[in-house]
Amino acid sequence: MKKENFIVLKEENILSIANEKLLKHGCDFRNAFEIAKTITAAEMDGCPAHGLFRLPGFISSLKSGKVNGESNPKVVQIAPVVNRIEGDRGFAPLALNVSYKPLIECAKKNGLAAAVIVDIHHFSALWHEVEYLALKGLVGFAFTVAKPVVAPSGAKEPFFGTNPMAFSWPRIKGNPVVFDQASAAMARGEIMIAAQEGSNLPQGVGIDKNGNPSKDPKKVLDGCQLTFGGYKGSSIAMMIELLSAGLIGESFSFERGEKDNNDGGPTRGGELIIAINPNLFGDENNWHEHSELFFTKLMKLEGIRIPGDRRIKNRENSKINGVKVSHSIFEKVNQL
Amino acid sequence: MKKENFIVLKEENILSIANEKLLKHGCDFRNAFEIAKTITAAEMDGCPAHGLFRLPGFISSLKSGKVNGESNPKVVQIAPVVNRIEGDRGFAPLALNVSYKPLIECAKKNGLAAAVIVDIHHFSALWHEVEYLALKGLVGFAFTVAKPVVAPSGAKEPFFGTNPMAFSWPRIKGNPVVFDQASAAMARGEIMIAAQEGSNLPQGVGIDKNGNPSKDPKKVLDGCQLTFGGYKGSSIAMMIELLSAGLIGESFSFERGEKDNNDGGPTRGGELIIAINPNLFGDENNWHEHSELFFTKLMKLEGIRIPGDRRIKNRENSKINGVKVSHSIFEKVNQL
Numbered sequence: 001m002k003k004e005n006f007i008v009l010k011e012e013n014i015l016s017i018a019n020e021k022l023l024k025h026g027c028d029f030r031n032a033f034e035i036a037k038t039i040t041a042a043e044m045d046g047c048p049a050h051g052l053f054r055l056p057g058f059i060s061s062l063k064s065g066k067v068n069g070e071s072n073p074k075v076v077q078i079a080p081v082v083n084r085i086e087g088d089r090g091f092a093p094l095a096l097n098v099s100y101k102p103l104i105e106c107a108k109k110n111g112l113a114a115a116v117i118v119d120i121h122h123f124s125a126l127w128h129e130v131e132y133l134a135l136k137g138l139v140g141f142a143f144t145v146a147k148p149v150v151a152p153s154g155a156k157e158p159f160f161g162t163n164p165m166a167f168s169w170p171r172i173k174g175n176p177v178v179f180d181q182a183s184a185a186m187a188r189g190e191i192m193i194a195a196q197e198g199s200n201l202p203q204g205v206g207i208d209k210n211g212n213p214s215k216d217p218k219k220v221l222d223g224c225q226l227t228f229g230g231y232k233g234s235s236i237a238m239m240i241e242l243l244s245a246g247l248i249g250e251s252f253s254f255e256r257g258e259k260d261n262n263d264g265g266p267t268r269g270g271e272l273i274i275a276i277n278p279n280l281f282g283d284e285n286n287w288h289e290h291s292e293l294f295f296t297k298l299m300k301l302e303g304i305r306i307p308g309d310r311r312i313k314n315r316e317n318s319k320i321n322g323v324k325v326s327h328s329i330f331e332k333v334n335q336l
Numbered sequence: 337m338k339k340e341n342f343i344v345l346k347e348e349n350i351l352s353i354a355n356e357k358l359l360k361h362g363c364d365f366r367n368a369f370e371i372a373k374t375i376t377a378a379e380m381d382g383c384p385a386h387g388l389f390r391l392p393g394f395i396s397s398l399k400s401g402k403v404n405g406e407s408n409p410k411v412v413q414i415a416p417v418v419n420r421i422e423g424d425r426g427f428a429p430l431a432l433n434v435s436y437k438p439l440i441e442c443a444k445k446n447g448l449a450a451a452v453i454v455d456i457h458h459f460s461a462l463w464h465e466v467e468y469l470a471l472k473g474l475v476g477f478a479f480t481v482a483k484p485v486v487a488p489s490g491a492k493e494p495f496f497g498t499n500p501m502a503f504s505w506p507r508i509k510g511n512p513v514v515f516d517q518a519s520a521a522m523a524r525g526e527i528m529i530a531a532q533e534g535s536n537l538p539q540g541v542g543i544d545k546n547g548n549p550s551k552d553p554k555k556v557l558d559g560c561q562l563t564f565g566g567y568k569g570s571s572i573a574m575m576i577e578l579l580s581a582g583l584i585g586e587s588f589s590f591e592r593g594e595k596d597n598n599d600g601g602p603t604r605g606g607e608l609i610i611a612i613n614p615n616l617f618g619d620e621n622n623w624h625e626h627s628e629l630f631f632t633k634l635m636k637l638e639g640i641r642i643p644g645d646r647r648i649k650n651r652e653n654s655k656i657n658g659v660k661v662s663h664s665i666f667e668k669v670n671q672l
Contacts, residue, residue, distance in 0.1 A: 078447075078616065078617070078618050079446060079447030079448075079613075079616035079617075080416075080417075080445065080446040080447060081416075081417055081446045081447050081448045082446075082447035082448065082616055082617060082618075084618045109416065110415060110416040110417045110418075110446070111414075111415030111416060111417050111418040111450065112415075112417045112418065112448050112449065112450050112610070113448065114447065114448050114612075114617070116617055116618050118618070139578075139579075139583065151637075152634060152637060152640055154637075154639035154640050154641060155637035155638060155639045155640050156638070156639070157637055157638075159633070159634060159637060167571070167575050169575075169578050169582070177574075177578075179571040179574075179575075181568045181571060185565075228565040228566070228568045228569075229521075229564040229565020229566070229568060229569050230564070230565070231643075232517045232564045232565065232569070233564075233565050233568070235503070235515040235517060235643050236572075238513075238515075238634075238643065239503050239505075239515075241630060242475075242505050242513075242627060242630070243475075245626075245630070246505070246614075246623055246626055246627035246630060247475065247612065247614050247617050247619070247623060248617050248618055248619060249617070249618050249619025249622060249623060249626070252626075252630050254630070254633055274448070274610075276450075276583065277415075278582075278583050280414065280415035280418055281414070281415075281418060281450070281452055281583045281584050281585070282414050282418075282420045282452050282454065282584055282585050283583070283584060283585025286585060287582055287583060287585060290581075290582055290585070290588075291578060291582035294577060294578070294581070294582060294588050294590070297495070297590055298488060298495060298574075301487075301488060301490075301491035301493055301495060302491060302492070302493075303490035303491045303492070304488055304490050304491050305490060307567075307571050307574065
């Protein structure tokens with residue numbers, strides 16, 4: 001991002017811009033506020049690809065009528081440790097917010113629990129949900145799929161979504177350890193931003209529509225992304241399809257693509273969240289200290305970074321100095 | 337493997353050789369039989385790195401007294417959906433065998449369940465355990481760590497084990513879909529076999545002891561392996577450390593390395609298994625057919641292979657034609 005091309009916004013500015021635009025275009029208060037918080041958190045954490053950049057997509061889907069801005073998600077317990085959240089065709093943030101209480105209570109009591117979230121439109125990062133679980137003392141996993149834009153290993157056509165998987169580990173002192181990684185070599189939002197900024201992609205991120213490797217973000221967006229780590233990343237992408245679609249009766253990436261109205265917003269689908277209570281896994285009195293020893297040893301290695309640390313540093317910095325938002329994105333948002 | 341350097345063995349030959357050698361060196365009948373079955377299954381599936389090649393290591397650890405060949409694993413329910421299996425300092429296969437019944441019953445009833453296996457020495461692939469769960473109609477995950485031989489992304493020293501993660505998906509018709517992949521770019525057993533055979537490694541598998549990239553398997557064994565897919569594979573390796581050590585009160589890779597007597601056999605540690613009953617996740621009547629549609633579409637793409645299919649083909653072929661075992665490995669086993 002070139003220096004002259006951004007403006008600096010404070011947390012409350014981002015929250016109120018997002019909230020206002022969402023209310024204006026048909027979200028009710030609860031939905032607007034949960035989405036605005038998610039967008040703001042992404043900006044604060046230094047992930048513009050999930051921040052205000054996504055707001056036009058949210059609003060496109062409100063305008064087209066694909067997504068219900070007044071959704072009222074409901075929780076149904078469908079098995080002793082499984083809750084199903086009916087998303088009511090809404091955006092994910094409110095459904096997630098509704099899922100937490102029963103998920104956390106169930107995991108705390110039983111050791112392990114799942115939240116099956118269906119009939120939602122997820123357009124955000126997944127670290128929000130797993131970080132929240134870790135802040136409540138739980139280990140968290142989250143999985144979801146999206147439109148088919150990634151070729152399975154060996155193929156040259158899109159079939160998987162970028163298929164993120166997020167994981168969190170709670171810590172008594174300090175912030176949870178959190179990763180949230182696409183099984184695509186690069187998140188699609190980052191490729192879209194590279195295309196807007198005219199910068200090149202690293203090798204191995206994608207192929208053009210003829211199946212040839214390309215570093216041009218526009219050609220890759222027209223062609224197809226690749227998984228990280230070859231066939232191993234492809235296996236993980238497949239696992240994520242099975243967990244967040246096959247298992248829970250929601251759409252696979254290929255079905256999301258078929259059913260979507262291509263309004264620029266998120267496709268309809270589901271998400272699987274699993275929570276683990278480490279106090280019930282046999283090392284109640286020591287797991288915290290034991291895992292801190294692991295992190296201490298890990299951090300002593302030269303060149304090491306703990307997943308999620310950069311986001312936390314960005315967050316702290318954003319609280320003091322505000323967030324740099326690309327001028328072109330800010331203009332687009334203001335025109336909404 | 338060069339043509340003149342192997343002999344062909346039948347399933348029952350492999351089983352009886354392994355069983356006999358294990359009994360001779362201090363395993364009781366139950367332990368010997370479970371280990372021999374695991375070794376045989378690896379050979380049948382075309383994975384010699386987990387087959388007879390490992391038998392000298394099993395026996396070294398019996399001879400050194402590190403591992404209890406007469407272990408008597410016990411199951412203790414420690415939370416509503418968590419069973420802990422005390423491995424009694426034995427090899428993993430018997431402890432796994434003991435874990436299945438309570439794990440499967442608990443997952444079938446509650447939707448989700450975990451088996452925490454501690455105080456074991458795991459020297460096999462993980463696909464056995466997850467395949468077993470899938471054959472019982474469950475989705476399975478398994479995670480374990482080992483000696484530190486893999487550098488976290490950014491570092492040049494070993495800290496993680498090869499840290500495999502296995503996943504299985506049940507199918508009514510045909511074999512389960514199973515993957516079992518090290519978070520190292522290559523399984524250590526394969527590098528050891530390359531070193532024995534004098535063949536080169538692909539780029540990106542490891543570095544020598546000075547931290548320089550190397551294709552020489554001996555230099556990589558002296559130096560350090562790398563994770564698959566850069567920092568994303570490294571995040572997964574870290575997750576596996578936290579799940580199969582931090583969570584369950586067992587040793588991290590760095591602790592396994594510190595405590596091990598280096599007899600050539602497996603280190604002491606734990607394993608986490610998670611089982612999911614897809615009939616309790618909200619799509620009881622359709623998930624089978626729906627996921628078959630996914631596999632059918634996936635298989636239509638040019639260049640695609642479903643994880644686990646090659647092993648199943650090898651298994652079928654081995655039943656008819658027997659298994660090719662390297663002559664040098666066969667000789668070593670015979671001399672035990």
